[in-house]
Amino acid sequence: xxxxxxxxxxxxxxxxxxxxxxxxxxxxxxxxxxxxxxxxxxxxxxxxxxxxxxxxxxxxxxxxxxxxxxxxxxxxxxxxxxxxxxxxxxxxxxxxxxxxxxxxxxxxxxxxxxxxxxxxxxxxxxxxxxxxxxxxxxxxxxxxxxxxxxxxxxxxxxxxxxxxxxxxxxxxxxxxxxxxxxxxxxxxxxxxxxxxxxxxxxxxxxxxxxxxxxxxxxxxxxxxxxxxxxxxxxxxxxxxxxxxxxxxxxxxxxxxxxxxxxxxxxxxxxxxxxxxxxxxxxxxxxxxxxxxxxxxxxxxxxxxxxxxxxxxxxxxxxxxxxxxxxxxxxxxxxxxxxxxxxxxxxxxxxxxxxxxxxxxxxxxxxxxxxxxxxxxxxxxxxxxxxxxxxxxxxxxxxxxxxxxx
Numbered sequence: 292x293x294x295x296x297x298x299x300x301x302x303x304x305x306x307x308x309x310x311x312x313x314x315x316x317x318x319x320x321x322x323x324x325x326x327x328x329x330x331x332x333x334x335x336x337x338x339x340x341x342x343x344x345x346x347x348x349x350x351x352x353x354x355x356x357x358x359x360x361x362x363x364x365x366x367x368x369x370x371x372x373x374x375x376x377x378x379x380x381x382x383x384x385x386x387x388x389x390x391x392x393x394x395x396x397x398x399x400x401x402x403x404x405x406x407x408x409x410x411x412x413x414x415x416x417x418x419x420x421x422x423x424x425x426x427x428x429x430x431x432x433x434x435x436x437x438x439x440x441x442x443x444x445x446x447x448x449x450x451x452x453x454x455x456x457x458x459x460x461x462x463x464x465x466x467x468x469x470x471x472x473x474x475x476x477x478x479x480x481x482x483x484x485x486x487x488x489x490x491x492x493x494x495x496x497x498x499x500x501x502x503x504x505x506x507x508x509x510x511x512x513x514x515x516x517x518x519x520x521x522x523x524x525x526x527x528x529x530x531x532x533x534x535x536x537x538x539x540x541x542x543x544x545x546x547x548x549x550x551x552x553x554x555x556x557x558x559x560x561x562x563x564x565x566x567x568x569x570x571x572x573x574x575x576x577x578x579x580x581x582x583x584x585x586x587x588x589x590x591x592x593x594x595x596x597x598x599x600x601x602x603x604x605x606x607x608x609x610x611x612x613x614x615x616x617x618x619x620x621x622x623x624x625x626x627x628x629x630x631x632x633x634x635x636x637x638x639x640x641x642x643x644x645x646x647x648x649x650x651x652x653x654x655x656x657x658x659x660x661x662x663x664x665x666x667x668x669x670x671x672x673x674x675x676x677x678x679x680x681x682x683x684x685x686x687x688x689x690x691x692x693x694x695x696x
Contacts, residue, residue, distance in 0.1 A: 298618045298663045302595060302656030303445055303473060308546075309498040309657070315549040316500060319542035327539050328530065337541045344541075344548035351551050352490065352507060353481040360506045360531045361544055365472040365493030366396035368506035371534065372468045372489040373400045375521030376437045377409055380466075384434035388412045390422050390451075391639040392444050396491075397470055398635075410434070418641050419588040420449030428459060437466050442474035442490075446636040446652060447587030448596025450478065457486030472496055472504075476554040477562060477593055482507060489521075494543070498657055499550030503543040508534070557657070565655045566594040568664050572653060573597055575668045580675055586637060586650055595655040600642065604678050606651050612674045618667055621652045 299307070319340065325333035327341045346356040362368045377387065389401060391413050401411045412430045414422045422440060431438075438460045443450045453469060460467035468489035471480060476497040482490060490507040494500055508521060527536025554561075576583050582602035601609060606622035613620055622634070633647035642650070653667075 296617055298667055300653045300655065300659065300663075300667065301619050301621045302659070303496075303652065303654035304621055305495050305501070306498045306656050307658060308495075308500060309550065309553055311553060312499050312546050312549045316542050316546040319545045323541050323545070327541055328528070337539075340545050341539055341541050344544045347548045348505060348551050349507075351480075351555055352475075353483055354507050354509075357532070358508050358510070360508055360534050361539060361547075362504045362506055362535055363502055363540075364504040365470065365491050365496075366504075367535075368491035368493070368504045369394070369396040369470055370400050371506055371524055372491060372508075372521065373397065373437070373439060374404065374524045375534070376466050376468070376489070377404050378524075379520055379522035380436045381409075384436040386410045386412065386432060386434040387437045387439065388414065388427065388430055388435060389439045390414045390416060390441065392416055392420055392447075392449075392636045393439070393441050394445060394470055394472070397439060397441065414440075416449075416639055419591075420444055420447050420636070420640050421588065421591070422451060422456075424452060424455055424459065427456065431459075431463050431465065435463070435465050437468060439468040439470070442469045442471040442480075443478065443593050444587070444636060445473045446634060447598045447640065448473075448592035449588045450474070450591050450593065453487070454485050460488070461486045473593060476551075476558060477595065479558075482509065494547035494550055497550045497554050500543045500546045503540060503547050505547070506534075508532075561657060562594045565659070568655055568659065568661065569594060569597055571664060572668065576671075579668075579672055584646075586640065586642070597653040598650060599653070600637075600646050600650045601675060602649065604649050604675065606649050608678055609651050609674060612678060613670065616670050616674065618670060621654075622648075622650060 323337050323340050325337040327334060327337040342356070345359045349356045349359045362371060385408060387401065387404070387409060389397060389411065405411050414426060414430065416422055427438070438456065440451050440453070440456050442453055457467050466488045467486060469487055470491045472491060472493045473496065474480065475492045487507070488509045491504065493504040521534065523534050523536070525536055530536050530539060573585060576599060580601070584600040584602070586598040586600055587596065610620055610622055633644045634650070637647035637650055
């Protein structure tokens with residue numbers, strides 16, 4: 292059992308469920324138990340909740356209700372988008388463009404598609420994590436069927452130029468997919484203004500339940516404006532426009548919709564509040580801890596993300612030491628925590644293995660208080676000082692040519 296005073300600063304990995312969302316889910320678990328595909332009264336109650344939830348989530352990103360497909364997660368949504376477009380359009384082309392800092396839910400499907408003969412271009416990023424738009428244009432050819440670039444990075448917080456990418460894709464009649472798992476609820480999203488054709492998102496990143504995500508599919512089933520039908524990657528019934536067969540988890544979907552409603556009402560205030568706390572942490576580290584380097588763009592980044600390389604220290608050692616002090620942070624993506632390999636994101640922005648292994652990710656959330664940040668900042672310098680007193684690792688990086696924050 293985690294101590295009640297535990298300071299949780301790993302909200303990019305997952306967020307605690309909002310009590311208001313929990314109440315919504317419990318209510319539906321108790322009362323909305325029918326199968327939404329059943330035509331009797333109990334089933335139709337579930338059907339109505341399902342469609343109202345779909346409408347609410349669609350409106351949040353300025354989409355049509357019928358273009359929201361519910362999945363079990365952001366990972367499934369990414370797979371459905373990527374493989375669905377690839378399989379349906381392989382006769383028109385086999386070339387796909389992505390970036391080097393995508394989540395594994397995007398990069399690993401591409402590895403599988405490469406084995407099947409698809410050509411994958413992985414765009415590099417600069418030291419801040421941004422792709423080069425001119426290079427993107429140069430890589431497009433007649434066989435390019437999909438561009439997939441994440442909205443904002445889960446490790447370093449950098450926000451990509453999504454609007455410009457969408458315009459490039461539209462000009463070349465290419466489907467544009469973005470993994471918006473980290474962006475939803477922190478950045479206003481209008482899929483029409485941004486020319487997004489496919490968008491993946493997940494409930495548990497916005498204080499909703501785990502086990503439910505969604506994929507936005509523009510004009511599902513039509514060929515208007517260069518939007519091509521995506522092929523299902525699972526076989527079954529006709530649920531979710533036949534793109535995602537399985538009985539819908541209505542209580543979880545209702546919880547997702549409640550989470551979206553709360554984010555919609557509170558996003559402006561929360562973004563301002565978390566940005567102030569984020570900058571407070573960055574400024575404190577700048578002024579009080581030597582040999583530290585900010586990873587990711589200094590300005591074009593998520594409101595809640597701080598990723599810092601602490602020179603000459605292993606990030607995991609910091610995580611363990613802070614955990615002893617009842618503070619939870621991470622070294623990067625939770626999905627990669629079991630791997631001994633350095634972060635592919637940090638290596639993509641130019642860090643070597645030691646630098647990447649010395650980085651710490653601090654991510655804030657709705658329930659993070661200023662008092663908690665003050666406690667964290669009071670604890671962190673002592674933790675870093677104590678660790679730096681330990682015998683250094685062989686060949687460990689110290690400062691090098693990086694620009695100190």
